[in-house]
Amino acid sequence: MNGRLTPRERFGxxxxxxxxxxxxxxxxxxxxxxxxxxxxxxxxxxxxxxMAKAQIAAWxxxxxxxxxxxTGVGLIAEAFGSELxxxxxxxxxxxxxxxxxxxxxxxxxxxxxxxxxxLPVYLESIDICxxxxxxxxxxxxFIPSPFTTAGHLRGxxxxxxxxxxxxxxxxxxxxxxxxxxxxxxxxxxxxxxHPMLVxxxxxxxxxxPMTFNKFAKPYLRQLTDYMxxxxxxxxxxxxxxxxxxxxxxxxTGTELFSFDKNDPGQTKSELGNNTRLIGNISPEEILMSxxxxxxxxxxxxxxxxxDTPKGFIISTxxxxxxxxxxxxxxxxxxxxxxxxxxxx
Amino acid sequence: MKTxxxxxxxxxxxxxxxxxxxxxxxFGNIPDEFIDHYRYYRHCGKNEWNTYLYxxxxxxxxxxxxxxxxxxxxxxxxxxxxxxxxxxSERLFRAKQSGMKIIANMGDLGxxxxxxFSFKDTIPFYPDCYWWTPFxxxxxxxxxxxxxxxxxxxxxxxxxxxGAYSKLAYFPEPDLxxxxxxxxxxxxxxxxxxxxxxxxxxxxxEIPHRRDPxxxxxxxxxxxxxxxxxxxxxxxxxxxxxxxxNLISRLEEVTxxxxxxxxxxxxxxxxxxxxxxxxxIRDIAFSAVxxxxxxxxxxxxxxxxxxxxxDLDEAIDIAxxxxxxxRERVKNGKGISDNDAARxxxxxxxxxxxxxxxxxxxxxxxxxxxxxINQSLRLLxxxxxxxxxxxxxxxxxxxxxxxxxxxxxxxxxxxKYDAEGIIISNIFASSHxxxxxTLIKEFIRExxxxxxxxxxxxxxxxxxxxxxxxxxxxxxxxxxxxxxxx
Numbered sequence: 001m002n003g004r005l006t007p008r009e010r011f012g013x014x015x016x017x018x019x020x021x022x023x024x025x026x027x028x029x030x031x032x033x034x035x036x037x038x039x040x041x042x043x044x045x046x047x048x049x050x051m052a053k054a055q056i057a058a059w060x061x062x063x064x065x066x067x068x069x070x071t072g073v074g075l076i077a078e079a080f081g082s083e084l085x086x087x088x089x090x091x092x093x094x095x096x097x098x099x100x101x102x103x104x105x106x107x108x109x110x111x112x113x114x115x116x117x118x119l120p121v122y123l124e125s126i127d128i129c130x131x132x133x134x135x136x137x138x139x140x141x142f143i144p145s146p147f148t149t150a151g152h153l154r155g156x157x158x159x160x161x162x163x164x165x166x167x168x169x170x171x172x173x174x175x176x177x178x179x180x181x182x183x184x185x186x187x188x189x190x191x192x193x194h195p196m197l198v199x200x201x202x203x204x205x206x207x208x209p210m211t212f213n214k215f216a217k218p219y220l221r222q223l224t225d226y227m228x229x230x231x232x233x234x235x236x237x238x239x240x241x242x243x244x245x246x247x248x249x250x251x252t253g254t255e256l257f258s259f260d261k262n263d264p265g266q267t268k269s270e271l272g273n274n275t276r277l278i279g280n281i282s283p284e285e286i287l288m289s290x291x292x293x294x295x296x297x298x299x300x301x302x303x304x305x306x307d308t309p310k311g312f313i314i315s316t317x318x319x320x321x322x323x324x325x326x327x328x329x330x331x332x333x334x335x336x337x338x339x340x341x342x343x344x
Numbered sequence: 345m346k347t348x349x350x351x352x353x354x355x356x357x358x359x360x361x362x363x364x365x366x367x368x369x370x371f372g373n374i375p376d377e378f379i380d381h382y383r384y385y386r387h388c389g390k391n392e393w394n395t396y397l398y399x400x401x402x403x404x405x406x407x408x409x410x411x412x413x414x415x416x417x418x419x420x421x422x423x424x425x426x427x428x429x430x431x432x433s434e435r436l437f438r439a440k441q442s443g444m445k446i447i448a449n450m451g452d453l454g455x456x457x458x459x460x461f462s463f464k465d466t467i468p469f470y471p472d473c474y475w476w477t478p479f480x481x482x483x484x485x486x487x488x489x490x491x492x493x494x495x496x497x498x499x500x501x502x503x504x505x506x507g508a509y510s511k512l513a514y515f516p517e518p519d520l521x522x523x524x525x526x527x528x529x530x531x532x533x534x535x536x537x538x539x540x541x542x543x544x545x546x547x548x549x550e551i552p553h554r555r556d557p558x559x560x561x562x563x564x565x566x567x568x569x570x571x572x573x574x575x576x577x578x579x580x581x582x583x584x585x586x587x588x589x590n591l592i593s594r595l596e597e598v599t600x601x602x603x604x605x606x607x608x609x610x611x612x613x614x615x616x617x618x619x620x621x622x623x624x625i626r627d628i629a630f631s632a633v634x635x636x637x638x639x640x641x642x643x644x645x646x647x648x649x650x651x652x653x654x655d656l657d658e659a660i661d662i663a664x665x666x667x668x669x670x671r672e673r674v675k676n677g678k679g680i681s682d683n684d685a686a687r688x689x690x691x692x693x694x695x696x697x698x699x700x701x702x703x704x705x706x707x708x709x710x711x712x713x714x715x716x717i718n719q720s721l722r723l724l725x726x727x728x729x730x731x732x733x734x735x736x737x738x739x740x741x742x743x744x745x746x747x748x749x750x751x752x753x754x755x756x757x758x759x760k761y762d763a764e765g766i767i768i769s770n771i772f773a774s775s776h777x778x779x780x781x782t783l784i785k786e787f788i789r790e791x792x793x794x795x796x797x798x799x800x801x802x803x804x805x806x807x808x809x810x811x812x813x814x815x816x817x818x819x820x821x822x823x824x825x826x827x828x829x830x
Contacts, residue, residue, distance in 0.1 A: 004511075005511060005513055006485055008407050009485075009511060009513035009514075010513075012406060012407065012513065013513055015406075016393075016434050016437050016438070017437075017441065018437055018516070020513075130409065131409075134407070134409050134482075135407065135409060135481050135482055135483035135484075135485060136483070136485060138407075186368070189368070189401050189405060190364070190365050190368055190401060190412075191412075192404045192405055192409060192412065193405070194405050229371075229376070229379065230371075230398055230399070230401060230402045230405075231395065231398045231402050232402065232405065
């Protein structure tokens with residue numbers, strides 16, 4: 001291989017079990033892109049045009065290997081009717097869930113991705129990014145998964161209680177959330193985006209393995225099955241700890257697993273033969289430490305993980321914090337380029 | 345058309361051209377069993393990777409951005425063809441991962457793949473066809489890579505093959521590249537020389553120039569039944585057979601196998617099956633009152649004859665499926681064109697696929713082509729020595745002789761399919777286009793008084809220039825229709 005690869009070519013080779021020129025470098029740069037563009041996070045989250053411009057500006061600055069369309073995990077719940085709080089310089093958070101009483105489940109109406117709330121913002125952003133850079137970059141869209149969306153429909157504590165006290169109703173909520181997720185996935189795919197399922201509430205830091213297996217995994221599986229029908233390699237990100245459910249990850253059907261707090265070596269030995277791994281420089285570290293430290297961490301991680309049998313993507317364990325110093329991200333990218341080479 | 349698989353039936357909707365989003369929605373109706381059933385490299389068994397029946401959206405997500413702007417035939421058979429074609433890059437990597445040998449076959453050597461297929465677990469492919477990639481991806485990436493290596497925009501779009509060779513992200517490193525010298529296209533020749541400089545394993549195959557034979561030339565009308573026959577001096581065959589023997593030595597070395605004439609005879613039978621199906625589909629489509637299949641799918645089908653998109657058995661199965669679909673549509677009086685569609689022959693393959701969409705959008709239909717691959721269209725004869733048959737095939741190539749001989753291929757189709765207009769889509773900076781187009785026009789006008797439109801296909805992303813092509817095509821189709829009315 002002589003020619004330099006584009007990120008899309010590099011990512012494409014990884015997905016067909018070929019060794020690219022170097023490790024794919026994909027820090028999860030989402031709302032931090034607003035800082036790069038110089039707009040508020042509120043504007044970033046509510047304007048497809050701004051989100052796209054920010055993503056493009058961030059790529060021009062850092063040169064990472066894929067764009068990340070994402071504003072927060074309450075996106076679908078908001079389209080169902082939950083209320084989020086928007087701040088100028090923070091990601092949207094749940095303010096008022098739309099199902100206050102379990103009896104209101106029947107009132108839930110599946111949102112239309114083309115018309116409801118901020119779902120069209122997502123689509124507009126994808127459209128612009130794909131048109132502008134889709135020839136050389138994969139455009140990855142984060143899809144809040146059913147379990148996390150359900151938590152944002154009921155309130156997180158309430159939904160976790162529902163899973164114990166009203167399991168049947170909890171499944172009803174999850175079912176309609178799954179349908180809404182599929183509708184959004186479908187709309188994003190039609191625009192050329194590659195979906196990544198994100199399910200922070202399914203983390204072992206939040207729920208037990210038993211709850212994961214009963215209430216999260218089956219619905220993740222429905223989403224991956226749906227995408228497999230289109231021959232898509234599916235991606236799943238779960239924040240926090242996932243060590244306790246690591247054996248269950250392959251059963252979600254995902255081909256690429258983005259992990260956060262797990263030990264990378266152990267994750268490689270447990271999953272790496274059959275699953276491509278994405279991870280896991282700590283977001284706290286990338287926010288708080290200095291470029292030299294980050295460079296060392298990246299070198300150490302990429303050296304340890306680049307021989308993962310099924311493939312490895314160097315990334316952050318979760319989204320890059322909004323106020324991360326730009327030089328820290330540049331150090332991440334430079335170190336991964338330098339130490340992630342497979343040839344030459 | 346109903347397609348049956350065990351007890352499961354899928355029925356095509358009423359024939360139409362549909363967009364990417366519509367195919368995405370329609371794909372939901374296709375039973376899972378069909379997706380699981382259609383596979384390439386069946387001899388490798390059922391693997392996660394060897395299915396290919398997917399809608400345009402799948403390939404859009406993996407970077408073929410132009411698909412969201414194209415229109416496609418809505419039949420299951422056409423979807424198979426698209427999926428199979430779009431999957432070829434991955435297929436070549438999977439072939440290599442499965443231990444097969446990969447042989448690149450370039451530059452007017454479309455007659456060679458039968459020989460390659462005759463070696464066990466050996467797969468030909470055609471890097472020249474990567475000229476579609478910049479258009480399908482709406483990308484200049486491969487052109488930029490070619491330019492970095494010294495071949496810029498003063499060369500035809502086939503320079504994308506150089507970029508693809510350099511990157512090895514679109515196909516794996518070929519075990520051998522067979523490249524043409526002699527009477528081959530100048531642009532492709534410069535591309536092949538540049539690839540040679542990258543230190544790949546190459547074999548040069550000399551193609552002799554086919555002079556107009558004069559006394560060997562037969563009367564045009566006597567050749568009506570064989571649209572693709574070219575006349576050539578008999579001694580050229582001896583030369584080509586010698587070249588074939590040199591190539592065989594190289595293939596034996598690369599594959600570690602001995603050349604088996606019987607295996608080649610068997611492969612020629614399969615190749616003839618494929619070419620026969622393609623011929624029949626084209627004949628049905630060009631003769632029918634309503635055109636049963638769009639121009640874009642017809643082009644994809646025509647190019648399957650070059651290297652069977654790297655899987656001969658599956659290619660035959662797909663062509664059979666398409667033939668059944670087309671025949672059924674004609675039988676039922678269904679099609680995708682109007683009754684009064686302008687009957688157009690298209691000369692030189694449009695690197696930009698949307699131009700074929702325009703033809704039907706504007707009220708035209710395809711009734712013939714000369715896409716410079718005549719060497720892979722004609723049925724191979726059944727000479728006891730299969731190398732004689734192959735050599736004859738090679739000597740029927742479109743571009744290795746005079747413009748007058750190439751024009752004959754066009755004249756026969758004008759006559760047979762009552763063409764009302766000719767479109768010549770030149771490739772910007774392609775050396776043969778610059779001198780051939782005027783001559784082709786002249787030679788056609790010696791025989792037929794029909795409108796001829798010629799234009800240069802512009803590079804991806806040049807939207808303003810492309811809109812001018814659309815304007816010219818609009819005026820051209822209007823002219824034909826006006827002429828019909830008067």
